Amino acid sequence: MSLNIPDFEAKGWFISQEGINLIAETHPEAKSLDDYIQCAKDMDIRSLTTQGFNKTEEKLTQIPSPVVLQVTEVRNISIPSTNQAEQHPRQLSVLLTDGKAKFKAVEMNGKVDGIK
Template sequence: MPTPALSLGALEEKGWFFNQEGLDSLIEQVETDDTTLEQVIDLAKDTDLRELTEKGFRKGDLTKLSQLPSPLVLQVLQIQNIAVPSIQHVEKPRLLRVVFTDGSSKKKWIGAEILGKVESISLHTPPGTKFLLTKPIEIREQLLILGPGMLTCLGGQVQEMIQAWKAGKQFIKRTKGNQTTSEEDLPPPFIPFKIKAS
């Protein structure tokens, strides 16, 4: 059973939003009687957040939020460099678009490096990696306005997500290797990413 120090409230204070079933499933994986908060968090890092809650972070009408509060743990689902055509998987020039989940089965958070490079994220960051919001992040037109000093990487390895990600990368490499350079096979013209100024 959870101790007073190990509760949903204690986890939420550190940015982790589970339901009771999710917390219980993590506690069952700990092979000691005195389960600690740190043990649960370590297990959560290697678990898909969507298996631990259905609601994730929920504070009122999410469509009306002007910022995402901290602390809050988000999990990477997908990373793209929208500064170059999608066929090119390169870091420079760089403007990363990151799809996050807080565990919700219905809501995804999409962020872009509008304010500058987020040092802890790259195209090599695997899905399932957890990040802690260290300061509130502005939401503009349903987009998280990302920049330096906003996210701390907590790590985590969700094996099922990593395996699917690696398989997808291998498929892309094989596909590119079989492509010709005829005009019909070229990707469509690149459309620059735009966002209206507030």
């Protein structure tokens, strides 16, 4: 099966051709687009892209959808960093990447499903 970049982008994965080749090398059992995506989920997204989802130099006002972002850091900013393991009310700061740029998000208005 011949996989190309627009196939991945349609599913929110902004992977370069080098990234596709890396998946093929490290996971020779991957044959379909879904197989490649499943393998990419277990890899560092920074090694799979050269440009990320913003293909222009313009500043974006919103993130396109669909898009896959990888969580690189989660911190509870409501308590000092030395007490992160203790049970306290939380307000999480989440650092995300598309493989090229970094984005900071803050959990507000209650817990976000999937972040523990």
